[in-house]
Amino acid sequence: MGELSALFAPDRVAVVGATERQGSVGRALVENLAEFDGEVVPVNPNCETVCGLSTVDGVGEAGADLAVVAVPASAVLDVVREAAEAGIRNVVVISAGFGEAGGEGVARERDLTTLADEYDLNVVGPNCLGVISTPVGLNATFAPRMAPTGAVSFLSQSGAFVTAVLDWAADHGVGFKDVVSLGNKAILDESDFVDTWGDDEETDVIVGYLEAIEDGRRFVDVAREVTRETPVVVVKSGRTEAGAQAASSHTGAMAGRDRAYEAGLREAGVVRTDTVQDLFDAARVLAGQPVPETDGVAVVTNAGGPGVMATDAVGEVPLSLAEFENVTLDRLRDCLPEGANVYNPVDVIGDADSDRMCTALDAVLADDAVGAAVVIAAPTATLDYDDLAADVADLQASHGLPVTTCLMGGERARRAEDVLEGAGIPNYFDPARAVGSLGTLSRYREIREREPATPTTYDVDREAARAVLERARDRGTTRLGVEAMPLLDAYGIPTPAGEVVDSPVEALDVAERIDGPVVMKIVSPDILHKSDIGGVKVGVSQEAVYDAFEDLVTRARNYQPDATILGVQVQEMVEMDAGVETIAGTNRDPQFGPLVLFGLGGVFVEVMEDTALRLAPLAESTAREMLDEIDAAPLLSGARGRDPVDKAAVAETLGRLSQLVTDFPAILELDVNPLVANPDGVQAVDLRLTVDPDSL
Structure with missing residues (x-):
């Protein structure tokens, strides 16, 4: 992708598909360009003039530095190639019939992307309203009116939203420098324009309406730099999207699509608003005060x-x-x-x-x-x-x-x-x-004023962790439980003493080494909520270990006869009364990558939903922010005479988990619940994760 200055300040604009026909997009484009400071060249081999302007037969004859294309979708690729071979590097494709149409349109959009890469083109769209730049009178859209002049640059994934905003803005004192309808975002997207406007001295505020951000990590990196000098305000639709319905972990359910966007936009330094009114209220005050x-x-x-x-x-x-x-x-x-x-x-x-x-x-x-x-x-x-x-x-x-x-x-x-x-x-x-x-x-x-935080790194045993994941891959398992506790041990996260055994004799042997009452849990990748079926026994004496093993296996078999039973975990008792049950988890979002979640844990975690979410990897200071952000933060600091928990240990655990999920993209979801935090440190009592074996 090249520099975008000529997109917003061209000397000559070619309108491909220009026509005299009333009510057509091609005519509206030419009419809207009447106030443009430069030259407008209609491209139409079937007539000599459009709106009083002489036409040329092809875009290659226009001598333009911006081509606006409004021809049938089937003809777009040929037009864009001709423009590229004529040296035009900036193209706005108004035409629909691409990815949004499915089938052949998807293939057509893929070919357009390939063509743009081949010629290093800046392409807006396809399926868009166009672009506006008020300093040069450029209105390369088929909107019914020009934008009022101002210092706000505006991008929108909805062309209809642009037309409504332009109409509204004229009556509410909001003026624009540049306006872009993103359309399908086949080549140029929100990150490109935020980056460009961040360097634009005439843009005081960047605002946007977004339905999705395809490359969330790139957007975060770009916006984080821009927002140090230029505010970015976004209204993001789709808050109620049920993106976590198929999640198999607590974290996956609670770190749904909108929560991921919230975390990503926060990391980017973007001001997110809930409504269009709030969006432009923010734009007005940031531009003027x-x-x-x-x-x-x-x-x-x-x-x-x-x-x-x-x-x-x-x-x-x-x-x-x-x-x-x-x-x-x-x-x-x-x-x-x-x-x-x-x-x-x-x-x-x-x-x-x-x-x-x-x-x-x-x-x-x-x-x-x-x-x-x-x-x-x-x-x-x-x-x-x-x-x-x-x-x-x-x-x-x-x-x-x-x-x-x-x-x-x-x-x-x-x-x-x-x-x-x-x-x-x-x-x-x-x-x-x-x-x-x-x-x-x-x-x-x-x-x-926020100082950029460098992610904290820890000494870990990556090879030991890899071995745990590879064993799961080798047996064809995508869901792991407490049998994967060595994964946490490899990353320095404290876990109670214990082992997974497959016979009552081995269970008794482990219990004797622990020397005291133990916790016993059925281990099965097919039984996610063990406590719901009586698959957990707490405070089991050595004398009762043998019978407890048999009972747990029987309960699991009766509940789900075809379940894979890997054994029973025998684990030392963790003192719960002096601690706070929390949850620490990770989830991999398609747009923003690995996320880390922290909150109040236990069996009611999804009922309470008292959690904080951030992008991984974490800096220690960010992890500490998460501890203070949840509503239950006073419990961590000591409440009703209780001693405060070791917050440093909790924050370190979050950092180590964030490093784990960053190191191993195969980990899709992970829950440590409960992570018991007490005055002396933390212990990861239970574990559940989902992996993608093909990513190992």
């Missing part, structure tokens, strides 16, 4: 109710109400009438004019505890919104702190919005949205 240095927010309002709503919203985002310094309180007392509230939120009361509101705003913005401010106003006879908007814009510029507004009302508010938007200050009818936008700035500050 500076990042706050502190999380303290000041609220200035002439209406008590909306001020309370804003206060409630502060508690729902990573912000706090600023506590004013005494000098600020004194200034507010001097400038506000009796009955006004000088504490945060500042209520200047209903008869305030613009001067009073902005004098209060000036005072709070000068306070060192304030990192940002929200101005909330309800319309009154004494308050001129036009004056207020101009004064707020001036104060924001002079103090250099982020400000959002909530000027409530109709026509008067809409007029004032024009002034505010010119200053980059977003206005919202809802106080919660005004506060939420400041929360987005705070989230981005944390992303920008």
Whole structure:
């Protein structure tokens, strides 16, 4: 893939499939290019002009540096090859009938990819709306309108979504630098455009609507670099996708597709939003306002109710109400009438004019505890919104702190919005949205300041681990249980003493060596939930070991006669009362690769779903973050008089598991449940994993 500057700033554009026919895509493309700064060359061998422009017979005659192709799918490959041989390196394929159509279309898209690789082409699409770049008036789409000019670059996997956004943006003060409809993403994808826009000085914010990310690891690597300077905001559809239905482990079930995206986007430094409204709320504030240095927010309002709503919203985002310094309180007392509230939120009361509101705003913005401010106003006879908007814009510029507004009302508010938007200050009818936008700035500050963490590596015995997996492959097994405990031992993860045996005599011999009550478990790759069938016995005395072995095997045979029984595990008892049952697991996602999960464990793990998820391999600092992230974190720190567990040992275990699954792509899913954490360390009590023998 080559450099993309000519895609967005070509000198000459060839429209292949241009036609005079009303209602056609070919005509719409030519009409939309009427304001383009460069030259437009329609390509159509069957007519002399299109929309008053002289045509050429083939794209090879156009002398263009961008070709926009809107011909039947069967003709696309020939057109693209002709363009490539003519030296055109940037192609937008509008035509449908490729991978999205199945069958022959899939093969056609594969051939297009091969052709692009052969000629090193930048190809957008196929099956896309096109591209827009406002600085040069380029509208190489068949959308019904041009994008308004601005500093946001926007990519979308849905062409229909682009047309809706362009229509909406014109009425909501959102302007764009570049817009790309990704289509099928046969060649160029979201990573390519994020990378390009990250180096673009005219792009202040990158936003996107995505349905899927094909190469999640590449996207993470690219976005992680870009977001240090340029914010990236994404709305990702498909939250409810049942991607984990076939999972055979707790981790696989809980690390479903959307959880994987959540972890990947977090690692990439991308701000993820839930709705389109939130997406562009974030875009507006990130493009127009500076990042706050502190999380303290000041609220200035002439209406008590909306001020309370804003206060409630502060508690729902990573912000706090600023506590004013005494000098600020004194200034507010001097400038506000009796009955006004000088504490945060500042209520200047209903008869305030613009001067009073902005004098209060000036005072709070000068306070060192304030990192940002929200101005909330309800319309009154004494308050001129036009004056207020101009004064707020001036104060924001002079103090250099982020400000959002909530000027409530109709026509008067809409007029004032024009002034505010010119200053980059977003206005919202809802106080919660005004506060939420400041929360987005705070989230981005944390992303920008985050230090890159280097994964921690440990001394391990890879060959011993490989031997365990190869034995499973040799016997044709894809699911392993406690018989694979040596895998954990090889990676330095503590396990209780014990062995898997295949006779009651051997069971008694192991129990005697352990010297005390033991735990006995049936070992079968076909019986996943052993406790559900009575396949686990706890506190078995040496005298009862023989009978316990026979009983466990009988229960397994009665439950599933055709099950493969590998034996019975005899294991030392682990003190559970002083510890916390947790789960540590790994899962391999098709897009983002190996993931690590940690949370509260035990038999109710999927009911509680109190877990944290990250991409592997882990840095030690990331593992510690996971411990603090779960709702049950206080249990790890000691609760109700209990001693805190050894968090360092838990974090190290997560790191070692992440190294294991990174070293062996054959491990698809793995659960250590429970991983008992206690004040003296950890012990992996039970194990379950799924492997792909062909990957060994």
